[in-house]
Amino acid sequence: MADFIPLDYATLRLIWWALLGLLLLGFAVMGGFDLGIGALLPFVARTDQERRLVVNTVGPTWEGNQVWLIVGAASAFAAFPPLYAVSFSGLYLAMFVILFALILRPVGFKFRGKVADPRWRQSWDWMLFVGGAVPALLFGVAVGNVQLGVPFHFEPATLRPVYTGGFLALLSPFALVCGLVSLSLLVAHGAAALVTKTDGPVARRAARYGSLSALVAAVLLVAAGAWVATRLPGYRIDSIIDGNGASNPLRKSVHAAAGLWLHNYRALPVLWLAPLGAVAGALLGAYFLRARRGAAAVACTTLAVAATVLTFGAAVFPFLLPSSTVPDAGLTLWDASSSHLTLWVMLLVTATLLPLVVLYTAWVYRVLGGKVSADSLEDNPNAY
Structure with missing residues (x-):
């Protein structure tokens, strides 16, 4: 069957590594707006009307933005089964915390407006804050732990993965710095969206908090980079990997x-352009946020988020999940993929469906463009 596949196994593995990275980047940029706005909600909105303004900037689009995360997780399961097995079995407690926080978001969106009691709505607003801030932090912690290496190995006879770490061990100083990088970047990203979508006190507060957060992100990016360059253990493959092997x-x-x-x-x-772009995007984002130039701020924070993801991907390539206890057992794109045929069939399906997702997302954002105001909420009975 492999004779009829026009792309060799090594090329398909490389393509799927790039596609997985693209899906994660898509979620970081698109879903990052939602997470950042959720984390900002209690600070930029002080009245119920202001909180409704903030919620309705992402209310119509957050579900579509989740598609990037869902497709990314499904792609990891199908294209790189050992990565999925180690991550979702060994790190199940960390995954549960992230999923629990993400589950609070749809519940918060749907329930906050069901009762007019201010205490009821304020409680759900704090749930939306948790649903934004906790995943934004823990996604960065996960990236930090990938760079540190995760304590796992495989049983030689069965290749059954064995995880030997614990949840608290994931919260190491370097991983927490990466978590703060993620949180500060996404807060700035969400603030840029609020400056674009709102006016008045909400936009002013978002500009203030967002510019400060972007500056913090730039400082932390430099600090994390220095840590990686001088102290953090990295991993390198010594033996020659057969990209077409099983x-x-x-x-x-x-x-x-x-x-x-x-x-x-x-x-x-040329890869140095990625970390330089991340720091430059954060600094320029802080400037444009302070000036309340929403479109320019969104462009710069998007650059910062995307370049940060690319910086990480370029550093760890070709690793998917290094092992800190048995380095030889670390997972790479060359030795943790599905079969040649599976990758080819998945590529055909993805080439058909992914453009539809992109086109639909672009259409939704075009239809729902413009600012959210108190008048627009009054005119729309379906607003949150």
């Missing part, structure tokens, strides 16, 4: 040493 994560040799996550940057200096 998937088996134990057929390679890996060693760890400080500074190895910069190996790809030394080999291909």
Whole structure:
């Protein structure tokens, strides 16, 4: 059957690594608006009408933005089963916390307006805050733990993954710094959307909090980069990997040493544009937020978020999930993928459906463009 597939196995593996990264980047940018606005809700809105304004800036679009995360998780399951197995079995408690926080968001959106009692609405507003801030923080913590390496190995006879860590161990200093990078970037990203979509006190407060958050993100990005360059153990494959060989994560040799996550940057200096773009986007985002230039701020925070994801991807390539306890067992795109045929069929399906998702998203944002105001809420009985 593989003889009829026009792309070789190694190429398909590389394509699916890139597609998985694209889906995660799509969620970071699109879903990042929602998470950042949720984290800002108690601080930029002080009356029920102001909170309704904030909620309705993302109310019509947040469900569509979740598609990127759902498709990304499904793609990881189908394209890289060992990655899904290790992540969702060994890290189930961390995953549960993230999922619980994300579940609070649809409940908060649907229930906050059902009762006019201010205490009822304020309680659900805090649920929306948790549903935005906690995932924004923990997604960054997850990225930090990937760079640190996760404590797992495989049983040689059965290749059954064995996770040997605990939940609290995931909250290491470096991982928390990465979590704060994620949280501050997404808060700035959400603030830029609020400046674009609202006027008055909400926009002013969003500009103030967002510009400060963007500056914090720039400082933390530089600090995290220095940590990676000088102290953080990185991983590098020593043995030659057959990109067309069958998937088996134990057929390679890996060693760890400080500074190895910069190996790809030394080999291909153009990659330095990614971290430079992340820091520049954060700094310019702070400037345009302070000036309340919404469209420019959105462009800059989008650059900062996307470039941060690319910085991470370029550093860890070709690893998907390094192992801190048995480095040779770390998962890479070359030895943790599904079969040749599976990747090909998935690519055909994705090439058909992903453009439809992009077109639909663009259409929704065009139809729902413009500012949210008190008058528009009064005119729309279906507003939250």
